[in-house]
Amino acid sequence: MSNTGLQSLDYVVFFIYLIGVSAYGYWIYKKKSSKEVSSTDYFLAEGSLTFWAIGASIIASNISAEHFIGMSGSGFAIGLAISSYEWMAAASLIVVALFILPVYLKNKIYTMPQFLRERYNPTVATIMAVFWLLLYVFVNLTSILYLGALALEVTAGLDFTWGIIGLGIFAVVITIGGMKVIGYTDVVQVIVLVLGGLATTYLALDLVSTHFNRPGIFNALSLLKEQADSHFHMILPKENPFYKDLPGLSVIIGAMWINNLAYFGCNQYIIQRSLGADLKTARKGILFAAVLKLLIPIIVVIPGIAAYVLYQNGMFQKEMLDGVGAVKPDHAYPVLLNLLPGGLKGMAFAALTAAIVASLAGKANSISTIFTLDIYKQYINPNASEKQLVRMGRYTIYFAMAIGVIIAPQLRALDQAYQFIQEYSSFITPGVFAIFILGMFWKRTTSAAALTAALLTIPLSTAGKFLAPEIPFLDRMGIIFLILCAVIVIMTLADPKSKHNPKGLEIDRTMFEPGRSFVVGSIVICGVIAALYTVFW
Numbered sequence: 355m356s357n358t359g360l361q362s363l364d365y366v367v368f369f370i371y372l373i374g375v376s377a378y379g380y381w382i383y384k385k386k387s388s389k390e391v392s393s394t395d396y397f398l399a400e401g402s403l404t405f406w407a408i409g410a411s412i413i414a415s416n417i418s419a420e421h422f423i424g425m426s427g428s429g430f431a432i433g434l435a436i437s438s439y440e441w442m443a444a445a446s447l448i449v450v451a452l453f454i455l456p457v458y459l460k461n462k463i464y465t466m467p468q469f470l471r472e473r474y475n476p477t478v479a480t481i482m483a484v485f486w487l488l489l490y491v492f493v494n495l496t497s498i499l500y501l502g503a504l505a506l507e508v509t510a511g512l513d514f515t516w517g518i519i520g521l522g523i524f525a526v527v528i529t530i531g532g533m534k535v536i537g538y539t540d541v542v543q544v545i546v547l548v549l550g551g552l553a554t555t556y557l558a559l560d561l562v563s564t565h566f567n568r569p570g571i572f573n574a575l576s577l578l579k580e581q582a583d584s585h586f587h588m589i590l591p592k593e594n595p596f597y598k599d600l601p602g603l604s605v606i607i608g609a610m611w612i613n614n615l616a617y618f619g620c621n622q623y624i625i626q627r628s629l630g631a632d633l634k635t636a637r638k639g640i641l642f643a644a645v646l647k648l649l650i651p652i653i654v655v656i657p658g659i660a661a662y663v664l665y666q667n668g669m670f671q672k673e674m675l676d677g678v679g680a681v682k683p684d685h686a687y688p689v690l691l692n693l694l695p696g697g698l699k700g701m702a703f704a705a706l707t708a709a710i711v712a713s714l715a716g717k718a719n720s721i722s723t724i725f726t727l728d729i730y731k732q733y734i735n736p737n738a739s740e741k742q743l744v745r746m747g748r749y750t751i752y753f754a755m756a757i758g759v760i761i762a763p764q765l766r767a768l769d770q771a772y773q774f775i776q777e778y779s780s781f782i783t784p785g786v787f788a789i790f791i792l793g794m795f796w797k798r799t800t801s802a803a804a805l806t807a808a809l810l811t812i813p814l815s816t817a818g819k820f821l822a823p824e825i826p827f828l829d830r831m832g833i834i835f836l837i838l839c840a841v842i843v844i845m846t847l848a849d850p851k852s853k854h855n856p857k858g859l860e861i862d863r864t865m866f867e868p869g870r871s872f873v874v875g876s877i878v879i880c881g882v883i884a885a886l887y888t889v890f891w
Contacts, residue, residue: 360699360700361700363700364700367701368700368703371704371708372707375542379527380531383531403635408537408636408638408642409641410642412618413643415716417709418712421650421654421709422505422709423505423687423688424684425650425658426661427685427686428683429659429686430686432596434585434587435587435600438600442610443617445614448644448879448880450619450625451641452872454615461860467486470804474793474804475801476732481805487721490754491721495755495757496762498713500766503518505706505710508685514766519759522714522758522759525714525755529718530748536719539712543711547705548705550703551653554694559656566667582662582666585659586659587891589887590602599826604828612835613783615787619790628640637868637872638875641872641876658687660690661686661689721750722748725746730743730746782811785808785811788835788842789804798847799852799855802845803842806845807841807842815834
């Protein structure tokens, strides 16, 4: 029944996508590049990205193989509840646009280490810059390459090693043009991603309606609810076997907010898209990203639930098993993809590739920005010209991607690589968010307190992981965040010099005033989120 690998028509469709994106990127590069090379223009596309380019680029950088493969697998195993990561992210993006983004733009912040240097001191900034670089290169970049190549191997039968090399080269081609090229090509990537994803969703729903002899997409959705009612609850009770992954109300009123606000508001990889725009354009871009976030579960979670219903009713009995005969939820999306007819499978394959390459390009650009502006310019060549900074940025991209290509194959030795990487790379999240949020909105926060929190976040997260493994990951993150906030507050209040701390940022009330369109858009998005949780409570 399955149709493993790509057919001739699929290759035609895929290469049209490949050549189209590359040609469009080159056209953007030639059209919008200036004779005088500017580092801020190269790294941030200063003033040239429209709101839709910013929003699309945020989503393209955020969505990768782990969403198509991992989140679809979670849809198979857990159900709609996994959508909390996307729907609560949409709400978090509104908060970032309203309160965090204005602070960066008002103070002309271009990188996250720069924020720490100006708010605290060079020591805090350099420690975090080095840590972010190590995390981005050796964990994030390599994991995207690994999971991306693995996804292409499973869905299209491509050689794993050549998949890694091909993804790396394609991402470099997109990245070396700078943020302008990334931003505008990401619009194309998102269009391909959405269309290809919707094609798979349509196929999954059509299979369900055909299997039960009740034609129609809406009938298929009703059938999913009838056949898998347990998969349509957003808030999991404690007795649910997946409660540790999604601990009940914590997903809407707990540490999910800390996780999302840190990721979207204090992460160079994501927020960089907005730092080169004016506040009004950047806010519109983030709102557009929030709208797209609402759509992601339709593309990746619904197919997983459909695969579960079909499996429970006799289909995919062999395809959903791993080598030892156990059900492997992460096989759900590739199994459905293999059923697509020629041409449509090529589009879905292009969508998967688009998601992977866009994430790689965004990550590589952030690595390049942090190293060039926060390490090279600060310590190696303080008098570097704009041309030298751009050249170093490109060299950094080549070097980082080469490391990723070399290390990525080694991740095959890990079991559940994505879950492992996600949890352990997030050990820094409570400390980062505590340092940033208190640094922004409490002028007394001292550098010593921030440095202490930065140094404590990994030891405390590690201790919590191994000494209290029964506590859900999100709850543990929230507890550690509160502990670190308490440490910062106590150390700051105990320091008499904190009353005269000159390190506060330039902040005034007017910078937080939202425009009418932002308010209307935010109300609509929050209303949709509230309705979804009410219907699927």
